[in-house]
Amino acid sequence: MPDKKIPVALVTGKGGAHLGAYFDALASSPDCDEVVVCDPSGDCFAQAKEKLGEKLSAVFEDLDRMLKAADPELAMVSLEAADAPPILDHLLDADCHLFVEKPACTSAEAIAPLVAKAEEKNLHMMFAFANRITPAVLRMRELIDEGVLGDFYGAEMHLVADQTRLSKKSYQESWFADRDRAGGGHLIWLGIHWLDLTMLATGHSIIDVSGFAGIVGGQPLKIEDSAALTMRFDNGSFGTMHSGYYLDKGYHSHIRLWGSNGWIEYAEHLGGRTEVPLRWYRNDKSSEGVIDYDGPMDPKGYTPYVHQCIRAAAGTGEAPVTGAEALRVLRTIFAFYEAVESRKTVAVPS
Numbered sequence: 001m002p003d004k005k006i007p008v009a010l011v012t013g014k015g016g017a018h019l020g021a022y023f024d025a026l027a028s029s030p031d032c033d034e035v036v037v038c039d040p041s042g043d044c045f046a047q048a049k050e051k052l053g054e055k056l057s058a059v060f061e062d063l064d065r066m067l068k069a070a071d072p073e074l075a076m077v078s079l080e081a082a083d084a085p086p087i088l089d090h091l092l093d094a095d096c097h098l099f100v101e102k103p104a105c106t107s108a109e110a111i112a113p114l115v116a117k118a119e120e121k122n123l124h125m126m127f128a129f130a131n132r133i134t135p136a137v138l139r140m141r142e143l144i145d146e147g148v149l150g151d152f153y154g155a156e157m158h159l160v161a162d163q164t165r166l167s168k169k170s171y172q173e174s175w176f177a178d179r180d181r182a183g184g185g186h187l188i189w190l191g192i193h194w195l196d197l198t199m200l201a202t203g204h205s206i207i208d209v210s211g212f213a214g215i216v217g218g219q220p221l222k223i224e225d226s227a228a229l230t231m232r233f234d235n236g237s238f239g240t241m242h243s244g245y246y247l248d249k250g251y252h253s254h255i256r257l258w259g260s261n262g263w264i265e266y267a268e269h270l271g272g273r274t275e276v277p278l279r280w281y282r283n284d285k286s287s288e289g290v291i292d293y294d295g296p297m298d299p300k301g302y303t304p305y306v307h308q309c310i311r312a313a314a315g316t317g318e319a320p321v322t323g324a325e326a327l328r329v330l331r332t333i334f335a336f337y338e339a340v341e342s343r344k345t346v347a348v349p350s
Helices: 019-028 045-055 063-069 081-093 108-120 135-145 186-202 302-314 323-342
Strands: 006-012 032-038 056-060 074-078 097-100 125-127 152-162 206-214 226-233 238-247 252-259 262-267 278-282
Touching (some): 006 019, 074 081, 097 302, 135 262, 152 186, 186 206, 186 323
Parallel strands (some): 074 097
């Protein structure tokens, strides 16, 4: 496809997440020729000027003024979850493709009509699921498509991060620590990535959820710092997940998948990059024992992911995620929160 450079808007506010990473990605994107920034608080303007340099064309404190003065083809939105839906709706009315910092809502009902609206207008609505482009994840999907698992039997996941952040007063007073503002805690902020990858890799949606969630670390929070999930997939198989803040630093994380032909394990943990992030085994006559992934580790992270989303908005590349896929995982999480409160198994809305 021919090269095309597009103008991009970054729409944020006080407490916007991952702004440093997004500014770096915009600054280095060869497909973005100029950036406008809208932030009613003005907190990020100095950082924007430092990171973007001449690529920053203007800053605004008012969204309508920005849209009248600029004509962005892609809007990157990083806002407090409770504040995001009406802003996303306004940007869709302005015919902007969307890059969305998750979760961008405090209920699935708030985001579902926006996903439908984006589809009707043929606009991308791409949530910040940056793990989707990791080479080992792409290889895991290829292996499953090639039949390494065979019939999918079950999944076991955990994604564990640091408890340290929860002890800081600044965190306790932020929107991340208040379910009314954030939609939830660890599961909707970090565990969401592993739920998304598991459904993406297997090709199966989660249709029923149950489990427990709460505070085990004793910090004064209005979110869960721990969640334990059980789930049923649409082919009748089962899965479990542990999602929590427990460590002093770093991450422990993995996804294990079992099937009629073998198993696959994807893992990055122990506070750093795992030397072998992917291994698999086939139990048929073609078995070569356990095979370790020896492919590339990069590109990975926010910068190449944002670059891919910009190319998708420009029409020169594929979108790494659809709004429907993001809605699927958000519906799964909110169904789980309902299951925790009701102490019953809850069906995930389709």
